[in-house]
Amino acid sequence: MTFSIVGRCEKTGQLGIAISSSSISVGARCPWARARVGAVATQNVTLPALGPQILDLLESEQLMPDAALQRALSSSEWSEYRQVTVIDSQGRTAMFTGKEALGVHHAVAGNQCVGAGNLLAGKHVIDAMVKAFESTQGALADRLIQALHAAVEAGGEAGPVHSAALKIVDAQVWPVVDLRIDWADDDPIGGLDALWQAYRPQMQDYIVRALNPTTAPSYGVPGDE
Template sequence: MTFSIVGRCAQTGQLGIAISSSSIAVGARCPWLRAGVGAVATQNVTLPALGPQILDLLEHAKLEPAAALDRALGASEWSEYRQVTVIDSRGRTAFFSGKQALGTYHAVAGSQCVAAGNMLAGTDVIEAMIPAFGNAPGMLADRLLAAMHAAIAAGGEAGPVHSAALKIVGDLIWPIVDLRVDWADDDPVGRLDGLWQAYKPQMLDYVTRALDPTAAPSYGVPGDE
């Protein structure tokens, strides 16, 4: 039903998640990020609570990703139905795929990233994401999307994909990128990439608007002078 990648930019410290699913609005349930702490993708019969719980354990209990993941899953019923990936602010990773994960499932950790999926066309889908992320140029969002495109080229999900999301945090408490395609009959990852290409040149302008409204650029819309 889902494949995703969580990653970190070693140069900026940004943390991000790109994810897609056959289900509607995957971005509403599965990606969880906290600036300066980590990122968690919780998927396959999703328990959204695992995201903030693991982030709390990373931040407040100072646990490493593997220990935080184990503790959260150990306290949760039905853990064998979950698939979860974690990366922390230092780039350390962990992942779990329960025995009840759907269809063909797989997870792989790489340098500063970890990818996972279920109901896949094959395990090669996830294997393709790690080198694509590592070799792609550009910003963290570009690299995450490159991994998603590589997954689709390798076969993607066993069935049609309908939703996709991209979320990134940096130094600020709020996400600097939070883009979603909640439902599309065709190519939600391509549509998500299109949203990113439109948002990319404006991203820092919205940060400026928040931090210093007097320096905010105008976009010529009514009331924006």
């Protein structure tokens, strides 16, 4: 029903998630990230609360990812229905797939990343996703999206996917990238990629506008000077 990858850029310290699902609006429930803390994907029969719970444990109690993951899971009586992956600000990872995970499922930790999925065409889908992230050069967003493309090329889910999302945090308390395709009958990952390519040249402008409006570039709207 869902495949995702959480990752970290060793050069910039950015943390992010790319995810796709046959369900509607996967970006509303599954990807969670906090600047200089970590990134979490909570999927399968999704419990969104696990994302902020794990991030809180990483930040306030300075727990290692595996300890934070296990603590959060222990607070829920339905943990065996969950699939969760975690990466922290140092690139340390953790993952969990409960025994009630749907269909063919798999999770793999790679270099500065973790890929996971359920209701897959095969376990090799996640292997391909992690390999693509590790071998792709460039910005974290490009590497995460390429990993989604690789998953689809390897067979993807057992059925068609309909939504996709990309979330990235940097030094700011808000996400610098938070893009979603909530529903598409065909190729939501391609749509997400196109959305990122449109947003990429504007991303820094929005950061500048937030931090210091007096130095912000033109908004390009009527009345703007």
